Amino acid sequence: xxxxxxPARSLELPGGERRLDRIVELILGCRYSFHDLSRVELDxxxxxxxxxxxxxxLGLTVMASYLNPKQHTWCVxxxxxxxxxxxxxxxxxxxxxxxxxxxxGVLRExxxxxxxxxxxxxxxxxxxVYGDVExxxxxxxxxxxxKSCYEAAVFRDLVYTAQRAAIGRLGIS
Amino acid sequence: MPKRxxxxxxxxxxxxxxxxxxxxxxxxxLGISARRAKxxxxxxxxxxxxDRLRLAKKSASKKRQNGPSRVAVR
Numbered sequence: 001x002x003x004x005x006x007p008a009r010s011l012e013l014p015g016g017e018r019r020l021d022r023i024v025e026l027i028l029g030c031r032y033s034f035h036d037l038s039r040v041e042l043d044x045x046x047x048x049x050x051x052x053x054x055x056x057x058l059g060l061t062v063m064a065s066y067l068n069p070k071q072h073t074w075c076v077x078x079x080x081x082x083x084x085x086x087x088x089x090x091x092x093x094x095x096x097x098x099x100x101x102x103x104x105g106v107l108r109e110x111x112x113x114x115x116x117x118x119x120x121x122x123x124x125x126x127x128x129v130y131g132d133v134e135x136x137x138x139x140x141x142x143x144x145x146x147k148s149c150y151e152a153a154v155f156r157d158l159v160y161t162a163q164r165a166a167i168g169r170l171g172i173s
Numbered sequence: 174m175p176k177r178x179x180x181x182x183x184x185x186x187x188x189x190x191x192x193x194x195x196x197x198x199x200x201x202x203l204g205i206s207a208r209r210a211k212x213x214x215x216x217x218x219x220x221x222x223x224d225r226l227r228l229a230k231k232s233a234s235k236k237r238q239n240g241p242s243r244v245a246v247r
Contacts, residue, residue, distance in 0.1 A: 032187060073187055115186040128224070135220045136213075143212070156203040157213060163199055164217040 027061050031072065034110070035061065038079035038101055040087060055088060075113045077106070103130055125169050132165035133158060 027033060035058040042048045058076065065072040076094060078084050079101040084091055097113055099105035107126040137149060140157045149158060194202070200210040 075187075113186055115188050117188055131224070132217060132220050136216050139216055140213075156205055157209070160196075160200060160203055160205055160210065161213050161217055163193060164196065164214055165221070167193060167196075168217055168221045 023057055024060060024064075027057070027064050027072070033061050033072065033074045034077060034113070035074060036077040036099075036106075037084060037088070038077065038099070040083075077109060103127075103134075119170075121166075121170070125166075128169050129162060129165045132169070133162050136161050136165075 035054055037054050037058070040050055040052070040054060042050055058074070061072065061074045065074055075097060076084065076091065077097045077099055079099065081096040081098040084096045097109035099109045104123075104127060107130060108123065111121070111123065111126060137158070140154055140161065141147070141149070144151065144153050144157065146154045149155065196210065196214070197207075200207065205213070
């Protein structure tokens with residue numbers, strides 16, 4: 001939010017559409033997309049399988065951006081960029097943002113990927129906003145009776161909270 | 174098939190010129206009620222106020238540890 005982009009996720013689209021339709025609609029409707037492949041790993045439950053949603057969505061995005069190169073830009077994030085070279089060799093030559101699997105690493109790499117025309121937020125601002133949202137999360141979860149921050153209502157609250165926190169931290173009314 | 178081209182040039186950042194959406198507009202877009210938006214506003218204000226207090230206390234404690242300033246000693 002501090003770079004002033006409104007985040008969207010497939011879970012926030014209303015209605016009973018098929019999840020895949022929602023994802024395609026979001027990709028086509030967004031100017032930028034950020035694909036974090038760091039969670040492509042084996043889950044603990046049997047049968048142990050890797051989660052392939054993110055690479056699949058990245059594939060859809062790449063094709064969409066080939067078809068409309070000026071309408072969509074995508075970025076790939078990974079814990080360690082070498083993982084991508086191993087798991088998704090087709091992306092060789094693409095710049096991958098390695099965030100070390102830490103919140104500050106994610107903020108750092110997003111700040112590397114995005115530049116504001118007027119005022120680039122400082123790292124301490126980004127961390128402060130992250131801290132505000134993290135501190136507010138238990139209250140939001142409790143209020144929504146939710147267990148996960150990926151539930152639609154919680155995610156909407158978090159997006160709103162992040163913008164309010166960013167405005168407060170930057171002293172903008 | 175369109176001509177194949179590089180989608181992301183190496184380390185070329187995306188330049189964003191957007192502005193913050195007015196909070197009421199953002200709440201409407203997200204489907205958050207005005208009442209809930211106010212609750213979230215208060216939540217953020219409380220968190221940031223607490224943080225400012227924490228920083229002020231920390232700063233005061235640091236000053237005490239460093240002892241009185243030269244001006245005060247004189």
